[in-house]
Amino acid sequence: MMRALLLAIGFLTRLPVPAHAYDDAQAKAASLAWYPLVGLLLGLLLGVLAWLLRDTPSLLAAALLAAAWVALTGALHLDGLADSADAWIGGMGDREKTLAIMKDPRSGPAGVVALVLALLLKFSALASLGPAPWAALLLTPTLARAGLTALFLTTPYVRSGGLGSALSGAPSRACGLALLLTAVGCVLFGSRGLLAFLVTAAVFGLWRQACMTRLGGCTGDTAGALAEMLEVALLVALAVR
Template sequence: MMRSLLAAIGFLTRLPVPADVFDDERAKAASLAWYPLVGLLLGALLSALAWLLRDTPSLLSSGLVVVAWVALTGALHLDGLADSADAWIGGLGDREKTLAIMKDPRCGPAGVVALVLALLLKFAALASLPVVPWSALLLAPLLARAGLTALFLTMPYVRGGGLGTVLTNAPRGTCFVALAITAGLCLLGGWRGLLALAAATLVFGVWRMACLRRLGGFTGDTAGALAEMVEVAVLVVLALR
């Protein structure tokens, strides 16, 4: 159990974990169920930083929180967002061309624009929220990582030999329990939790449908794009409230 949690932390964040956890295939597969908890851990760290910066001007503190957000995750999902944006536009509706573009390490104009917009919206939303936006910083990464778990449970992984291949063997029952607990935590968050859950569910549903139509499933890049879009959606709806 602990090795699978460490594998999830090591993959989704840049927090140090023992390197040998990645040699355990069972631990890597079981790590999928821990993704929501890793999101909650990330949210707790960001909330702690926001609290430490509570007397800092809101624009500066929001910018520093976004920088820390990127640093803690190693821009893992931002990379997927950029690749997906380039592929969706450059693929022109063709499955094979879309998959090929996603494998290209270069970032095109659409990818750059997607990155700028995502980071800009996160920054603007955080700057519009209270001094220490506890609920937003906890819910956004929690629901984004829960969305990744839900993807592996509800869609085929179409990139043979990709990094996510081992996660297709995750224990489904445990993953469903993790998603149920995530929903329960959102309910405990009151109307903010319900609003965040609704926004995340809508983004998940729309992106899932788009991936099924274009690719017949999902890849690691489209999973990363989902995580970023869920985080942005949750922050924005809570800022608009």
């Protein structure tokens, strides 16, 4: 159990974990159930930083928060967003072409535009949250990682040997419990939590359907894109609420 948690932290963040955590093959699949908790940990760290920056001008504080967010995650999901944007446009509706473009390490114009827009929207939303952004900072990374758990739990993985292939055997009961606890946690935030849950469900459903239609399943890149789209949508929704 502890190795699975450490593996989830090591994969989803740049926080240091013991090297032996990566040696357990069974822990890789079990780590999926811990994704929402890792998201909550990210939210707590960002919340502490926001508190330390409480007297900093809002634009500068938002920029520092956005930079810390990228640093803590190592831009892992931003890479998936860029690859998916390039592939979705360049693939022209063709499954094999879409998969081939996602394997290309280079970023095309669509990927660059997607990255710029995602970071700009995050920065603007963070700057608009006001002096008490705690609910958004906790809900957003938690629900985005819960979306990943739900995606791998309910969607076929279409690449053999990809980064996400080890997650296909994740324990469904533990993952289901993690998702249930995440949903219950949203209740603690009242109307903000309900809004965040509905936004998460909508974005997840639309992107999963798009992936099933185009690819017949998901890849690591589409999972990363989902996490970024969820974070952007949640921050914007909670900022304009």
